[in-house]
Amino acid sequence: MARRDVKAEAVEPKLVEYADEEPSAFAAMLGGLIEANVSGRDEKKRDFKSLVARVGIFVTDIDEGVTLDFKAGKLTVHNGLRPRRTMTIRADADTVMNLSNLKIGLFGLPVYYDGVGRGIAAKLLTGKLKIDGLLPNVMTLNTVTRIFSVQ
Amino acid sequence: MAVKAFSNEWAKEFKDEVNSSSVYKTAAKGWKWTVGLVVEAEPDKNFPESKGIVMDLFDGDARDVTVGPASDAQKCDFVITAPYTRWKEVATKQLDATRGMLQGKLKLKGDLPTIVRYTKASQEMTECTTRVAVEWPDET
Numbered sequence A: 001m002a003r004r005d006v007k008a009e010a011v012e013p014k015l016v017e018y019a020d021e022e023p024s025a026f027a028a029m030l031g032g033l034i035e036a037n038v039s040g041r042d043e044k045k046r047d048f049k050s051l052v053a054r055v056g057i058f059v060t061d062i063d064e065g066v067t068l069d070f071k072a073g074k075l076t077v078h079n080g081l082r083p084r085r086t087m088t089i090r091a092d093a094d095t096v097m098n099l100s101n102l103k104i105g106l107f108g109l110p111v112y113y114d115g116v117g118r119g120i121a122a123k124l125l126t127g128k129l130k131i132d133g134l135l136p137n138v139m140t141l142n143t144v145t146r147i148f149s150v151q
Numbered sequence B: 001m002a003v004k005a006f007s008n009e010w011a012k013e014f015k016d017e018v019n020s021s022s023v024y025k026t027a028a029k030g031w032k033w034t035v036g037l038v039v040e041a042e043p044d045k046n047f048p049e050s051k052g053i054v055m056d057l058f059d060g061d062a063r064d065v066t067v068g069p070a071s072d073a074q075k076c077d078f079v080i081t082a083p084y085t086r087w088k089e090v091a092t093k094q095l096d097a098t099r100g101m102l103q104g105k106l107k108l109k110g111d112l113p114t115i116v117r118y119t120k121a122s123q124e125m126t127e128c129t130t131r132v133a134v135e136w137p138d139e140t
Helices: A025-040 A042-050 A093-099 A115-125 A135-148 B008-019 B022-027 B084-091 B097-102 B112-117 B119-130
Strands: A016-018 A052-059 A064-071 A075-079 A087-091 A130-132 B034-040 B051-058 B061-068 B078-083 B107-109
Touching (some): A016 A025, A042 A135, A052 A093, A087 A135, A093 B097, A093 B119
Parallel strands (some): A016 A075
Antiparallel strands (some): B078 B107
8 A cells, every 4th residue: 555655744833812803903912022022032932831821901091901811822812801810900001011121130030120120110109000919920920021021 | 494294305304303312322222124104195184195204224323214105115124004194193292103003093014022122212203203393284
């Protein structure tokens, strides 16, 4: 019997999917940013594979939010805030973008002592950046920040 | 003196504004990609044809800014597209460019991590557009 060589094609599973048929511009931007970050960097990929959390991000000055549902190597992005979130980050557009510019320092911890970090810390202290569910989920926040960071 | 919106004179003034901004120079250190702005036509606003602005930006300097067909701008590394009215809102500080992008009012094409890394530079560039006195075609 003739044998056929069948090459197994390694199909890379999709890292990011969108729950809504028409993702909002904000959802597409965050999903695209995370996908690019994770695809390009092994250390971010490791974090992405380990993270199980449902993170809400709400941009106060455009009144729009998304829910990022991380499931150990897969992310589903929902338009709007969905229930059962592990944590929710609320801030204006500039602050949300600046979260992506936090540097990651020793032991994989975000750097809060440079210009960007101090700005974020000040907003947290003055209530312009609010993180619901922060205290029991500090490690989760650090992991999300590492995945989110473009630095 | 005011210059016609998205004309060659506007491009020159805009380039001069960018090059005189110390904030931009610092924030854009390391930037080495071209940026295209597509201004979509709105005939009812007396802006009958789409235009493309091509910005050759390098390491904190605007080496060249030219106005031509939209197709030229679409070939750039980063392309931001919006109708004429939206760009006018950005240039008159009625619309913040970051918010506009998150809301999909300005459509961005290009490597997202790179553009996010240079958020401050792009914000200052937007500020530069607001400092150019412009004669808007729908106001003349």
